Amino acid sequence: MTDKDWLPTTPRKSATFDDYALSEIRRAAATGIYDIRGGGSKRRLPNFDDLLLLGASMTRYPLEGYREKCGTEVTLGTRFAKKPLQLAIPITIAGMSFGSLSAQAKEALGRGASLAGTSTTTGDGGMTPEERGQSKHLVYQYLPSRYGMNPDDLRRADAIEIVIGQGAKPGGGGMLLGQKISDRVAEMRNLPKGIDQRSACRHPDWTGADDLEIKIHELREITNWEKPIYLKVGASRPYYDTALAVKSGADVVVLDGMQGGTAATQEVFIEHVGIPLLAAIRPAVQALQDLGMHRKVQLIVSGGIRNGADVAKALALGADAVAIGSAALAALGDNDPQFEAEYERLGTTAGAYDDWHEGKDPAGITTQTPELAARLDPVKAGRRLANYLKVMTLEAQTLARACGKSHLHNLEPEDLVALTIEAAAMARVPLAGTEWIPGQRF
């Protein structure tokens, strides 16, 4: 046997040190900064695709798609607020800040939400006139940073969302890099232009649920007990967080799974902290049920909602409504292939662009650069968002009717089965073809 008789060993890349992991090591070594990016978790997580709806056949009676009504309206804030929010559809727009997004994008979100009969939400950075002017229902976020916070805007809002955390980074603060601190953003945030905006991970004037109860009391006193008070938490310990939110006096709990997006956060945080939305809903609903508050304190869930099937499944698990963020930006035109050449110049590709903090967004959405922001027509983009919201609603109605439901809220866990053991355990529904719900006693 000669040397030539030996075939070389096929090169084998490490599953642990894959190309991405290696590129991250090289990038960290070269730049001395962890990777900061926008968006939500990119890795495969157990999600609503792992559940299936059980359409009606013999044991259930379906509804006719074009004749029999399937209600979609939802009322949020029925516990204490004098003026609960009445929305036509159970799909809302999640909080996204002016600063992170351009004023045009914020206006488009308001326009789209209003056309579809639902609410949009401010974000870290205060309320803009464009947003308030175009939003029929506007939820005002009350954040640890308190940028631009003032009682006039509080009273101009239709609901108040106290942000404890978000799904992309439960327990984390934020940093808006200086590139996006334009004159207007700087003025709204009381900051010098061009410096990094660090924001705290905790609220400055309360430390726990007992204090929060008093804080909510103050906000109600300032707003004449009219506005629903939402409490938004990043999904990590949903049973206990929901229970404490109820104890603190919330009208609405907003639960954001780890697929939820962010303007700019460390990659390691986005991918390694929190739990998927699929795993978070049932414990939260369980807490509400154990306290006798299910449907009395409404539950909005968010984090990776994409279509009407996701909506139907989230509601079937016990949520009252969903919120969308990343999907709404995609509807406006985020990551649109028409800008592919520009994405390539930025070292990425349409569908993967996530350096939102750099302010170079070719789609004009996650930027404060006037020339780029002007690319987004708020009217047209708003129309696209409205179309998308209506399609999602119609999809959810179609699925609900097939399950024999005359309202989206009549969907229930019994309408679901799981494709995987993991999803069955997380969503607490049976594995398809079995009666087995992992972890539950018979």
Added chain:
Amino acid sequence: MPVVDLAKTSLRELNMALQQLGPTTNETDWTVLNPAGEHAIAAGVDAPVTITIAGPVGYYCGGMNKQATVLVEGSAGQGVGENMMSGLIHVKGDASQSAGATGRGGLLIVEGNASARCGISMKGIDIVVKGGIGHLSAFMGQSGRLVVFGEAGEALGDSLYEARLYVRGPVAGLGADCIEKEMRDEHRQELFELIKASGEAGTVDVSEFRRYGSARKLYNFNIDNVEAY
């Protein structure tokens, strides 16, 4: 002039009455009796009136105040004058933690001591504390002035932006990116005006104060400063 007894009238009724006052109201002097540590007294007022509270108050007294003068004849709980926009809040006793948190304008005076996190995330408010303050005061202070006649606790001015701090007594420790700075004439003048506004002109010497502010090393991320993040 209205006198509201919280032993007989609910907080809701009091706050509604105060919040409904217009800019030209003739009811400019209010007295609140028996506050008994109630929370959110005189929160959300937006009128040029004076509200004298005859005793100690709970959390968030004068929260988000605009225009009003709120006199607390006792001590105040957590978050007094939080997010104040304008006007004056004067606490005759001590204040608990987070006094003047995130305030964007106006003046907060504390005759006694303030606790931890005094002026946390301040964004334009002026605060004068005639006693001492606790740890992490002016954390992430963005703008405004904090004057302390007594001592300051650990981590003063941690992660400070452009708020200016004047402390007469000893400082237990400075927070990340907070340094002592030169007192120039404009600072002595600014400090004098604040002392005068607090009613102590002539009783406290500006030369006894030291000024603290941001070293501005954390203004843009640099891995070499990682220990400070």
